[in-house]
Amino acid sequence: MNFKESLDQLEIFGRVGRIADKMGLETYVVGGYVRDLILKRPSKDIDFVCVGSGIALAQEVADSFVEHVPLSVFKNFGTANIRLEDWEVEFVGARKESYRHDSRKPIVEDGTLQEDQERRDFTINAMAISVNSHNYGDLIDPFGGMADIKRKIIRTPTDPIITFSDDPLRMMRAIRFAAQLRFDIEPDTFLAIVHDAHRLQIVSAERIIDEMNKIIMTDKPSYGFKLLFVSKLLQEIFPEMVELQGVDSVGDKSHKDNFYHTLQVLDNIAAVTDNIWLRWAAIMHDIAKPATKRFNQKVGWTFHGHEDKGAKMVPTIFRRMKLPMDERMKYVQKLVRLHLRPIALVSDKVTDAAIRRLLFDAGNDIDDLMKLCRADITSKNNNKVQRFLSNFDKVEQKILEVEEKDNVRNFQPPVSGKEIMDLFGLKPSKIVGDLKEEIKEAILEGQIQNNKDEALNLLYKLAAQKGLSRKNHENE
Structure with a gap:
């Protein structure tokens, strides 16, 4: 298959190809750009691999522009990149890698294109398109990445046990790509994730949370979380969330499965906002239910105080997972603490004072709080859902009326x-x-x-x- 017409749409491919020819370097655009080109997904990152020095190629490309082009060189990694308007263009020499069992740091050596493709995580990321003149636009796809895109499959190019053992973060990346693209993970690849889930312990929390946040920001994040759960990766990353799973029963009294409820709330909130911290609030809103679960013979299962205990758990979880310990954490903490408050205001007898107190406590986050409360309504009974949503319409109307009259949102004392x-x-x-x-x-x-x-x-x-x-x- 030839992608000449696609490459011709961006001047950089022809430019790099001409310079590579002049330097006698086999050069290819590889990885995510190729994948997204086939999937017709937007991309602003272009990675070039050459059989030789990627840094030398990058220097020649940067020098070829009349205007100054910023060039960043990373000699320790053998890479260099240039920025062209809003494009990030990276250059690297083809390489092969080997790993020690107890380390994430690879032993890197120069390699062929085939060896460079073999070291990549998944077949859909192991395709290359030549930019040299003699085979410009030709797809080099030794592991069937194109076929896997058509089948909507995530699969490793070589033995998945070796692939994941070399770099356990690739297990998270498999689930992230499955969630982003709505692909399935090939059975042997998924079994290898289950087999090696414990190996995630040697990966830094910063790298893990970067992948997790990308899963959270997908259109339907519950899919990624279900894969994390079934693969046992979630137990390694976020045991508090795993504890939400399951249903206890005493006689005919049961409670809902709070894990799957949380995933529904997360999907509901993802449908109305791209605010990642509001999505995190959805994940955390019931996090303390296992710790507060009690059985009462008259009313059944209760979770009294889970909102306050959950708010206290937020900083500990954020710190461990290397999430930001700043205003973003406090925002999540506030929404977790307040997420039950609007539910108590659905009665027609609610006083203006109760509304004022909610506005005082929520401040400018009142609108996000109401989004979370609406997302928290999950039931297979559509009439019940609509009834609750109608109640929240009334609450929001009361909030508007009181706010207009009393102006207490982000209250500042009239006398200091x-x-x-x-x-x-x-x-x-x-x-x-x-x-x-x-x-x-x-x-x-x-x-x-x-x-x-x-x-x-x-x-x-x-x-x-x-x-x-x-x-x-x-x-x-």
Whole structure:
């Protein structure tokens, strides 16, 4: 099969081919770009392999442009890359690799194109297209990658046990590609993942979480998580999530399988947002249910307090998995802690004060919280789902009404602690904090409006009750 017309659509292929011919280098575009070209998927990364020095080829290509082209060289890895507008173009010499059993660091040697293709993870990533003039556009596909694309199969080019033992991260990549492309994993390849799942322990958490986040960002992430679960990889990465799986019964009282419920919530949220941290909140929202599960003879199974315990678990899990310990973690933690609150507001008797408190606690994340709550409605009974969604419509309407009237989202006290200290000649102390808290409570309870005049009037009354007198009062 010839891809000449496809290559001709980008000037870089002809340019690299002409320079490679001049240098006497066999040169090919390989890997993900070839795969995505066949699948008609967008790609902004181009990888070239030459039988010789990839760095020397990259230098000649960069020098061939009239305008300056940024060139980055990584001598230790034998690679170089250039950036062309929003394209990343990498060059490397063909190589063969071998591994020690207990290490991820390969022994790298120069190799042929065939040896370079053999070392690649999957057949769909082991195809190459020549850019040399004598066979420009020819597909070199020794392992049947094209056929596997047509069959929608993920398969290793050589023995999968050896492939995964060499670099156990490839097991995660197999599942990531299956999830992204909605492909199946070939049976022997999948059995090798199950066999070698424990080997993931020698891979850094940073590399693992990078693949996991890519699975989370697929259109239907539940597919990838089911593969992670069945393959036993999830047990190595995220045991807390595995503990959600299963159903306990006492007599005729059972609870739903919280693992598969979580996956449904994740798919629901993925359908409405690309915010990866909101997707993580969906994954974590019930994470503490196993730890809080109790059986009550009257009501059946309960999970009281799982939202608070789950919020406390978030930092520990984020730290272990090398997820960011910053505002993104706090955002997930907040949504986990609050995810049950809107459910309690579906009654017509809910007070404005309850709505104000929710707005105060959620701040600008109230809209994302409501998305999570809607995603959390999972049932095979469509009427039940629609009834709950209708209830949330009412809650959101109440939120809009209260917010418009009281403006308490991201509440800032109308009177600051510094103003209180200046008015009464106080130093930082508990009494200043108490006064601020009482003003806040009065606003949230609707006793006063959220404005400075009413806050100051209340402050003066509260201060008088505490025996405080205003500083320089006689001058006012």
